[in-house]
Amino acid sequence: MLTAIRGGRVVTPLEVFDRADVLIENGSIVAVGPGVAQGEVEETIEAEGQVVAPGYVDVHVHGSAGHDTMDGTREAIEGMARFFASRGVTSFCPTTLTARAEAITTSVRTVHECQESPIEGGAQPLGVHLEGPYIDASKKGAQPEEHVRTASVGDYKDFFALGNIRLITLAPEIEENRELIPFARSRGAVVVVGHSSASYEEMVEAVKLGVNHATHTFNQMQGLHHRKPATVGAVLLLEEIYAEFIADGVHLHPAIVDMIVRLKGPEKALLITDAISGAGMPDGEYELGGQKVVVKEGAVRLVDGTLAGSCLTMDQAVSNVRRFTGRPLKECIQMATLTPARSIGVAHRKGSLEPGKDADVVILTPDLEVATTMVGGKVVYRR
Numbered sequence: 001m002l003t004a005i006r007g008g009r010v011v012t013p014l015e016v017f018d019r020a021d022v023l024i025e026n027g028s029i030v031a032v033g034p035g036v037a038q039g040e041v042e043e044t045i046e047a048e049g050q051v052v053a054p055g056y057v058d059v060h061v062h063g064s065a066g067h068d069t070m071d072g073t074r075e076a077i078e079g080m081a082r083f084f085a086s087r088g089v090t091s092f093c094p095t096t097l098t099a100r101a102e103a104i105t106t107s108v109r110t111v112h113e114c115q116e117s118p119i120e121g122g123a124q125p126l127g128v129h130l131e132g133p134y135i136d137a138s139k140k141g142a143q144p145e146e147h148v149r150t151a152s153v154g155d156y157k158d159f160f161a162l163g164n165i166r167l168i169t170l171a172p173e174i175e176e177n178r179e180l181i182p183f184a185r186s187r188g189a190v191v192v193v194g195h196s197s198a199s200y201e202e203m204v205e206a207v208k209l210g211v212n213h214a215t216h217t218f219n220q221m222q223g224l225h226h227r228k229p230a231t232v233g234a235v236l237l238l239e240e241i242y243a244e245f246i247a248d249g250v251h252l253h254p255a256i257v258d259m260i261v262r263l264k265g266p267e268k269a270l271l272i273t274d275a276i277s278g279a280g281m282p283d284g285e286y287e288l289g290g291q292k293v294v295v296k297e298g299a300v301r302l303v304d305g306t307l308a309g310s311c312l313t314m315d316q317a318v319s320n321v322r323r324f325t326g327r328p329l330k331e332c333i334q335m336a337t338l339t340p341a342r343s344i345g346v347a348h349r350k351g352s353l354e355p356g357k358d359a360d361v362v363i364l365t366p367d368l369e370v371a372t373t374m375v376g377g378k379v380v381y382r383r
C-alpha cells in the first residue's frame with residue numbers, strides 16, 4: 001500500500017524542500033522530493049503549511065507519564081512509548097539506573113521482549129541504555145549511591161546476554177570499568193562516559209579503548225578548568241565523541257548549550273531528554289530508583305535539591321535548542337534525529353527521510369508542535 005505525505009516543508013534533515021512529498025510503501029520510505037507522490041496512492045496525508053521531519057530519537061530517557069524503565073514491566077515501556085509518540089519520538093532507548101543486578105536484568109529482559117513483539121501505537125525501543133552502575137560515586141547525581149560499584153564480569157554478564165544493550169554509561173577512569181569497554185563494544189554497545197571524574201588524559205586513553213559518546217555533557221562530569229580541561233574539556237574537544245545534552249533551560253544555561261553546539265557541531269551534538277516518570281504529568285512527588293523526587297516548574301529534584309533527570313520532552317528540546325542557539329531548523333532537527341541515530345549505529349534505518357529507511361515521520365506545526373507521528377508507516381499519534 002502506498003501512502004503519501006503531501007506538500008509539506010520537508011526537512012530530511014540534511015536537505016530542506018520548501019514543498020515536497022514523502023512516499024511510503026510497506027513501512028519504508030520509497031521517495032522524497034517535489035512531486036514524487038504521483039499515480040496510485042491509497043492514503044494521502046496533507047501537510048501543506050507544516051514541517052515534515054524524521055521521527056525523533058531519544059537515546060537517554062528513563063520514563064514518562066508515570067512509568068519508569070526500572071518498573072521492569074511491558075506496561076511501563078508501552079506507557080512511555082505512547083507518551084513519546086505524542087511528543088514526536090519514534091525510537092528510544094529505555095534507560096536504567098544504578099541498581100541491584102537483578103533489577104537491571106529484569107528491565108533489560110522486558111525491553112528485549114518489547115523489541116521482539118513491537119508495541120502497538122507508540123515509539124519503538126531500540127535497546128537499553130544502561131546508566132550505571134559502574135560510575136564514580138562522587139558524581140552520582142541522582143543515581144542511588146548504595147548500588148554504585150566497579151565492573152565485574154559476574155555482575156554484568158547477564159546485562160549483555162540478550163545482545164540489546166545499545167549504550168552503557170560508565171566512569172572510565174576506574175580501572176575495572178575500563179576493562180569492560182572492549183567487552184561492551186564487542187557486544188555492540190556504545191560506551192559512554194558519564195557520572196565521571198576522568199581527567200583529560202584519562203579521556204584520551206578511554207577514547208582509544210572505544211569510548212565515543214558522553215552522557216548529559218557538563219552534568220555530573222568533571223568540569224572545565226583552564227589548567228585541568230578534565231572530562232568536559234575532552235568531551236568538547238575530542239572529535240570522536242558524540243555529546244548528549246539536556247536543553248531544558250535548567251540543566252544547562254542557554255549559553256552553555258550554544259557552546260556545546262558550536263564546539264561539537266550538529267553532527268556530534270545530540271539532544272536527549274533524560275526524562276523521568278514525572279514527564280508529561282502534573283507537578284508533584286514522583287519516584288526515581290527508590291528515592292522521592294519533586295517535579296516543580298519544569299525541574300526534577302531530589303529532596304536535597306540535586307537535579308534528578310528532567311521532565312523535558314523531545315519536541316520541547318528541539319524548540320529550546322533553536323531558541324538558545326539561533327541555529328537553522330534543519331540543524332536543530334538533525335540533533336534530535338540523524339545525529340542520535342548515527343551515534344548508536346542505526347542510521348541505515350532511522351534518523352532521516354531517505355528512500356530505504358523506516359517510515360518514522362513527524363509532522364509539525366510551524367511552531368514545532370507535534371501534529372502527527374508515524375512509526376513504520378503507521379500513524380501512531382494525531383493531535
Ligand SMILES: [Zn+2]
Nearest residue numbers: 060095131274
Ligand atoms: Zn539519566
